[in-house]
Amino acid sequence: MAAQSCSQFHVFSAEEIEFIAEDELIEIVPNMRMDQLNLIRGDFGPFLPQIATEVPLWLAVALKKRGKCRIRPPEWMSVEKLTQVLEAERDSEKEFQVLPFHYVEISRLLFDHAQDDIPDIYMVRSLMEDIRDVRFHKVETSLETFDGRTSAVQIRSLSAMEVNIVRPFVARALQAFQKLGNMVPETDSVPSTRPQGTDKAARGRRILRGR
């Protein structure tokens, strides 16, 4: 049973999330000549030397691996933009800054396959890591505020990878709260005067009041 409910929350693997992100569009500058590609996903190209064109990320990476193009990192991946985002993340306690839904995966793919195309890569990389840490810290602190009354939790601007990482824990926690909440009424008639100062008792009472 435990194993079953566990797998039920691990919906997507990290690879699958990356797969989804690989369909995001990105600009490349080819250094070769190639006709238009009529893919199922749409038409891309024609590819001409030094003429920038937009393609899905997977296509960009495939061409890059063969040395056929340069990838232009998206605008938000510049030192300047990321510094702004990082500062804003640090300043606001609760809010998350708006970054592309797949920022973790996109940046990871570019770091892996297109290092030489990213200006100031060390800066960018460390900024990305800082942003990720700050955001995760925020996620963690906001998790502490959950209680049994929550029948739904709303989050803004969390990215795909972040959702996927917290999902198993959050979904299980919320479900457990709900289960416990349902059990409480049986002891309802007994006024909770027992002076137990434990966290759990306090939480239980809060659920009761929430009714």
Add this chain to the structure above:
Amino acid sequence: MASGSSGPTEDLGTLTDVEPLKRAWRNEKAAPEILRYETHLIYRVSKQIELLEGTVDDFTEDGVDPLMISLYQMDLDRIQFLLRSYLRIRLQKIEKYMFHLLLKKQEFHEKLSKEEKAFVQRCAEDMKKHLDESVLSHLPKNYQSILKQFTTVEEDDAEVDDMVPEPPLDTFVVCIAREYVGPSEFQDSSDSLAMDLPLEMEPGDLSFIPYRRIKKLLESRKVDLV
């Protein structure tokens, strides 16, 4: 939210069948129960795959630039992965909930494809036969039902089928709003205790929420699962 290019829902791909297929795949993967089979979409996609497979073969014969061929092949592989994974998840769910699906006539007819219907029936028959032969036939008479823990002779209909696994609709899922969703559009959760906070979602907003509450919204395509 200024997520024009960043949101997973809106992209250039809306013109082709790739985004809808990806959406169907994600929803199917994240939903605890089986969703409606995307008959037309799947038909179109498999036709396109066939077509592209033909094109790639022709290219190989014509000696087109191997780079181009490999790129087409990659595109083909990606979409085939989506399609296979989509169908596979559905089969897994069907295997898990076959008796439930057979009991719920409406769900059975609306949600499954022709092939899947045949599969449920065969699967359930085999499972029943297997359980009958290995266990049930050795039990006392009123414990032999595959659907119930035990049966009493008199009132057969009154009992619930308590040995049928059902999809856990109260599972929490993560959903993203495609358009504005007002507080009244959410289903109430079944559990009376939890206070359903008034909830509204702007396009692009994410929520952890019990599946039951957004089931209808998912069907009307106002939200997607992530």
